[in-house]
Amino acid sequence: MRRPTLEAVAARAGVSRATASRVVNGQTTVAPHIRDAVQQAIDELGYVPNSAARSLVTQRTDSIALVVSEPPTRVFSEDPLFSTVIRMASVELEAVNKQVVLMLASSAKSHARVERYIAGGHVDGAMLISMHGADPLPPAIARLRVPVVSYGRPAVPVDIPYVDNDNVGGAEAAVRHLVESGRRRIATIAGPQDMIGGQDRLTGYRNVLRDSDRRSIVAVGDFTRESGAVAMRQLLGDDPGLDAVFVANDLMAVGALQSLRQAGRRVPDDVAVVGFDDIEAAKYTEPPLTTIRHPIAEQTAAMVRLLLDLFEGGPGDPVILPTELVVRESA
């Protein structure tokens, strides 16, 4: 009662195993009537190729590792980044008949595991989702001679093709919007400085403030809602006269709005707020949040394309996608 093999199909169709294989793999050098006979045998037996046997000889596995290297706090949070990326990547890869093997690599132990797994040739390539600068995984995997791409620029300079959005440009657009609407004392709640997104968005903020001759007022959060609320309270303590704040992600911005409300500040009348990410919840805050949208779906699609290109020997040039200011009512 085991699964039928190619041998069985060939026998039933009265041809050789090689010919049956040709039909299965869609080669054209098979006469139509033979092709039909084989196809019929396949249907009758319910034949499905054994992938292990196939990849043993082809040296391909048709599966791709999607490595999520991030502490649980962030993956578990309300931030839809990871689920969106995972989902989009699956859709894109399934469209080209590749399987997605999901691997989480939060601990040092799991790092070793992932490294061994990828080194072991279980997958044809890997996609890395890691925003942490201290993360040892990107350089480690880059050494493995397996095609790898990264979602987001790796924090340490390492020769991995990547796809990122224009964090600096987006932050600049956000702060410029505040400057142009006449705000004078513009603070920021920055993200973690060991993450590339945190760094770049702070850089964008600083760039514009420098050019417009304003003083920078900085608090640092960790991209969670709660840390945004804490940072906002701290900023209000440091500089009660601030009239605007650029928050490095929307989740922290939601927390900041909460602190502003508790402190009796009106948004945007007293304090203007601009976030970053344009998560779903940004539409539903009170008031709705002005923010920077970056296209997660397109970025993911671009990442998948980049990896597929790499398989074909493509150059693997980094891709930077533009961001967009979405003006709602908070600024």
Add this chain to the structure above:
Amino acid sequence: MRRPTLEAVAARAGVSRATASRVVNGQTTVAPHIRDAVQQAIDELGYVPNSAARSLVTQRTDSIALVVSEPPTRVFSEDPLFSTVIRMASVELEAVNKQVVLMLASSAKSHARVERYIAGGHVDGAMLISMHGADPLPPAIARLRVPVVSYGRPAVPVDIPYVDNDNVGGAEAAVRHLVESGRRRIATIAGPQDMIGGQDRLTGYRNVLRDSDRRSIVAVGDFTRESGAVAMRQLLGDDPGLDAVFVANDLMAVGALQSLRQAGRRVPDDVAVVGFDDIEAAKYTEPPLTTIRHPIAEQTAAMVRLLLDLFEGGPGDPVILPTELVVRESA
């Protein structure tokens, strides 16, 4: 420059391939000094077993399909259910050295794909996450003679072991809480009736109302925030005198709170609201949401255990986990 094989390891250690294989697989019938020699050869060569070759002969793959069968609207939404389940399942399976192959099965085309893939012996077993009653996948996969478990009770009676939370009991607890706090006209915003969770939670609501001699007032949403807002407006139109509403999930409850605010109703003074799920955002609504907590992480862990038991020939009895009323300020 290809990867070292077991043959190479054996040659370097001066033993046969069979002996090297014994060492790799941790068999005890190998003399210590030979074991050491082989281990050293493995380390020096950086040998990693070829999984394709191994599973060709063992007929195992050590990977498990995680099939998410749900329309994009829900997976994409803010509902953290899927990302939590996916994450927890990964952690649990990685702990026992199994790989997670993620498959999305939203369209009919992808259904066929998933079915073929699982039938093709690419995985040792499958975990199904599907809340849709109309979903043809569970019965189809159940026929494949591959160990399968389901997250949530399959809507059509089909012989698949499953793990679910006590939706009926949870809904009963929620509505009983409203009854006991003296509410008279208790409405509900039900979930989609083609989903088991939607059905069961409505059943729980009806059970308690029947027993407490109250009239049921029902609107139906689709588990999204927006549909909750719409349903709440509709309920207020149908019965302006309602003084409580049990909402079948928190996301819709958030929408309902919004509609209540717009209609000038105070919560909980005029209308009490109880949700279901206890998502993160439930803590941050205005006022914080009273809701039913069900343990997603434990449910996922139980699902994984159930599948592993199945591999060992376990009985595969369904597991139902209890829920818990979390009283905050909305009711």
Add this chain to the structure above:
DNA sequence: GGTGGACGAGAGAGCGCTCTCTCGCCAGAT
């Protein structure tokens, strides 16, 4: 009519591993 070429189909090797079967060796019993 003979030859060359093109093309379709089969034979068979081999991918890297596991596992059964066999064999050799040594210890202990007779």
Add this chain to the structure above:
DNA sequence: ATCTGGCGAGAGAGCGCTCTCTCGTCCACC
């Protein structure tokens, strides 16, 4: 000294597939 038993290690088959090489056939052209 011979035999038996047990255990550790090797030989070799075979998992199911792909792919190269070879061969046979048929047609076209000289």
